[in-house]
Amino acid sequence: MAEAVSNEAINKRLLWSCRRGMLELDLLLKDFIYQGYNSLELPDRKIFKILLDYPDAVLFDLLMGKSIAADEGIASVVKKIRSIATSTAS
């Protein structure tokens, strides 16, 4: 139970970190937290947290496909976020 509460707190912290300065990022990251994050393996969760520390403009270019991450792990998580976004019913 204690672990469940703790996980919930972690998710809420993550959710708040998904509040960004650009609407596009808000929508992409929020959808991913609700629909994709829980199915990530631990290493990818760590990468997702690294991504959240990126400046908004850099994150925007990655998530909108304007640039490609050199790091394979980052590129893979970016792909998963985009995949949730493009498959979510509007």
Added chain:
Amino acid sequence: MTITRRKFDALIIGAGGGGLRAALQLARADAKVAVVSKVFPTRSHTVAAQGGVNAALANVSPDNWHFHMFDTIKGSDYLGDQDAIEYMCRAAPKVVYELDHFGVPFSRRDDGNIYQRAFGGQSQDYGGEQAARTCAAADRTGHAILHALYQQNINARTHFFDEFFAIDLIKDKEGYILGAMALEIETGEPILIEAKTTLIATGGAGQLFRTCTNALINTGDGMAMALRAGVPLQDMEFFQFHPTGIAGKGILITEGVRGEGGYLVNADGERFMERYAPRAKDLASRDIVSRAIAIEVREGRGCGPDKDHVFLKLDHIGADIIKKRLPGIRDSAITFAHVDPIESPIPVYPTAHYTMGGIPTNHKGQVVVPEREGPEDPVPGLYAAGECACVSVHGANRLGGNSLLDILVFGRAAANHIIGYLQEHRYHRQMDDDGIDMAMARLARWEQQGEGESVPELRAEFRKVMEDHCGVFREQNNLAIGLEKVTALRQRLQNARIQDQSKIFNTARIEALELENLMDIGIATVASALARTESRGAHSRVDFTERDDTNWLKHSLYFEDGRLDYKPVRLKPMTVAPFPLKPRVY
């Protein structure tokens, strides 16, 4: 309950460009300055400003600050205060060169001077040839400014309260503002920040409307705090809309799409702009296109299962041109509307973009209210700058490139005035319990348990009402019904409950507090729009289609008790002759 207290010379609420520019000025003057921000500072909405900042540097075209002043006054549809506009346009080159020195990587010309691009509404010789006045750091100007200012503030030892949500201003019986109560989001604990001066720099309120371009953080928190502290909100009826946002999402689809030959169709497949603007059609001005879309939807010719949008069709342009000239738009459509515009039309609806109204200030950044001597008495210790403020340089309509300029010039001006104020007010004033109790009551209200309405559902309903009744289609009956509805929703919010009563990162509680703020300023917006029986700038009434300078060349002031008052527009600049009123024709 013991509340943690901290004391500072200056408290800045909001860490966008305006707040950070002010904080830097203060920290460099050795003031003890704190910045409270509900998100990490470099995630403020300033990052979304891609266009640039206006300054008459004359690097690309002949230009001077007086041309810039004329364009800004004309763009404001003559509701802008000419003294504040003069101040801003004269200060513009200085703030841009300062940014250059702070490390903002402005795009350059071959001769090494800052490159300037042309934007709409910029002219040489008072309405003549196109001017190029906008300084940009590629397409990341807001991001570059924010990061440079943040780094400079770290170097200057500004104290940051990251992820703290400001609840309310603290005001004493003599009317002085003594700081604010805030909530640490991580722990859920309140903190009292006492300050000799407080600057509100919390940005705009695009989240008032269901379809908007603004980030989720733009909930007008500072405007609502000011309203609750007895400050009226000025010119809230003026809200800038773009005609084509992705329906239900708000993401902007630029006019460039229609420039490339894209056009709008309704549910019958009719190219309806031919009826509204037979010559310009889909390239008619923003307000005309926006209103046409809203009318099509209102009259039942909207598309989709809920008939709540129209389609922007570009498949006829051809895959090659779309891929070559509109790649960003295609990606936005695929990502957020789940359609590839090469094959299918994009669902669109007018999207709210910029809050021209806000907390009334003078050109020194002081918050001013009609209280003792006249319509503009400063509230001691209180300042505002940027989109949350109404100084008023944008009047009824903001020009592109002037929003970044506004935050920089008036963030800096407010800080300069604060430095003088601190020299005359060396000690903290005694704080009584009343102000603290009010802020704590606002927090405690959301600790009530039991059954009640859902905050997210009320939020969705409220934003839809704002869009339907106070969006781009404004008419007496529709606005009056809207005012009744938002007032009723505000009442219903009293009975809402949040189920999550945890302390740590309780985002449900923050969203409830944000909704209170939104509803308070939503009522101000609808009431002000209902009262103004003319069309001026972004406020466009279908039942009063002309600008009415005889009766409405004045600023609206909405008070928390529902009262509306007005004050004159400042038509006299600081040092030059006034620009006389003219029709706003381009």
